[in-house]
Amino acid sequence: MSRAYNFSPGPAALPEEVLRQAQAELLEWNGERASVMEVSHRGKAFMALAEESEADLRDLVGIPADYAVLFLQGGATQHFAQIPMNLAAPDRSADYIVSGAWGEKAVREAAPYVGVRVAATSEASGFTDLPPRADWQLDPGAAYVHVTSNETIHGVQFHADPDVGDVPLVADMSSDILSKPLDITRYGLVYAGAQKNIAAAGLVVMIVRRDLLARRPVGLAKILDYAEHAAQGSLLNTPNTFGWYLAGLVFKWLKVQGGLAAMGERNHAKATLLYDAIDGSGGFYTNRVAPAARSWMNVPFTLPRAELDAAFLAESKDAGLLALKGHKAVGGMRASLYNAMPVEGVRVLVDFMRDFARRHG
Template identity: 50%
Template sequence: MAKRVFNFNPGPSTLPLSVLQEAQNELIDYRGCGMSVMEMSHRSKDFEAIVHSAENTFKELAGIGDDYRVLFLQGGASLQFDMIPMTFLQEGKSADYVVTGSFAEKAYKEAKKIGTVKAAANLAEENHRRIPQQDELELDPSAAYVHITTNNTIFGTQWHYTPQTNGVPLVADMSSDILSRPMDYNQYDLIYAGAQKNLGPSGVTVVVIRQELLKQVPETLPSMLRYDLFAKNDSLYNTPPAFGIYMIDLMLEWLKDAGGLEAMGRHNMEKAALIYHAIDNSNGFYSGHAAKDSRSQMNITFRLPSEELDKAFIQEAAAQNLTGLKGHRSVGGMRASVYNAMSREGCQKLADFMTEFQKKNG
């Protein structure tokens, strides 16, 4: 087998070896069809079965029923920054955005181009070190919707509660922590996520939308921006990113076989704890960016005492097959992205490396 590293990149991110091998085995001949998924018609019964399987398995894992649709769209999560306000932010209404990081800020700025929006909370002055508490949220009871970003990839923070919106539809960008832990997905009215962190390869955006919201889609929107048309056509309104959807289906089956969200939540908590332990027991050599009560289980951000040590850390880690650890310029330092497919072994190896690096350089 070719060399495999421990890939801590924030996205596209690591995928389970077993999923990659299954895709490899079926690459030329998908289950006796005589062709690859990349070659088959998206109108064929074989591909329709893949789409239906992915939607049904997602619903099963998330614990949602037929009052939701799961759509597989293109344009990345970034297109949803526009589709959502274009659909639901009607004239005379306002929407609340909780700004907790870079992508939350982008969603907020895009919505401002389309209609009236308000920052229900914005902790930019604290460099997004924490998630605001419920009593810090200035929510409008008549808002069209409330938008949050459940996990902040760049700053390493994560919502550990679901905000109460008093009946206002709750919309969430879950790109970097979707299906990573048990939670009540029924509290959300629309969820979207780029697949390239926890669900599969880049090129597919998963949208989970309550059926009632489909009735609100304006007919005046361009067809490619209409959730209702994609729902009516089972995500096959146009030629979809077929191979990406197939990979998502394999990932969902892998997650199901691993024990579902209860098991994955425990797995992710234990993995992250290994690295946070190395940070917290370093006597200040490593300093975490996120406040402890807002720490992400997906993206662990921390700094070393100097930029010179940052560079040495990255170089020496790469020599140990620990890659993708350089932090975003907004935070600096390091970022270890430990999505569902990252193994406990990888997190343990990183934690051990951190301890040894501190001994040599502390």
């Protein structure tokens, strides 16, 4: 067996050290003589894991006590609908900033539960840039403002925390959470599907200001109520125990790497290496995203002729570079550079790209 460099947008690569530890502990975990997937989620061993993983995440991000940390299920898409259920009364509106396909989906899923206002969108540019802040038409009476911090399909990312005044800022950070320092106090609620930078698919990590939990409407089913999950330490029902365990391992791995500041420097360096190769290819490779909005996590690029795509994908796979096919909405290629992707993998990709351009240019 030989592991390749996996550029998948999600489910994405996990740190090899984490996978090896999970492999070693799969049959017998923590002296329990059983797998972590087989022990009670209400037993002392798993509850200790839950507390330790939350403490590590709080330490990594710098999460103050007035924020709750939740380990939930459903994927981010479920929470596109569940967030307005919890944060907005039926007669309230919420502002959405749309910078790509996932922002559009968030709007569609929220619409049955809140009066959605698209306060800004970059659709006219083909989502190749962020909506200019001066163009945002925000409602000071909105229940919240929603942004997608990084768009995996279009490769657009916020590199600064948006200023939305006193209205709570809600962010889908599924594809860039823990990739750089985060000032959580600028946000009312942050949520992330785990399958890109945290753990395996099926887990959602949420950080929410506690005062917002009081907004829940009367009659909301307990399983949908974030306040109920917070009150039960995310153990209201049987959680994704294996995903939670993997998240805890990743949090410890991140601390060993030097924390979020170190990861931010590393991720910026990886992205710069790849963008420099694209921009320096003499037009063989093209990235259409405005430079200031380019994502450090997901780098889409096209070749000069679409008929070269199949050869690029076949040859890159043979070279040990996986999952480089772009999303059908954009076409071309896409390299996802999440935390687990080492800089060596990006160097191998860049070398391959240069050789491919030399042979096919």
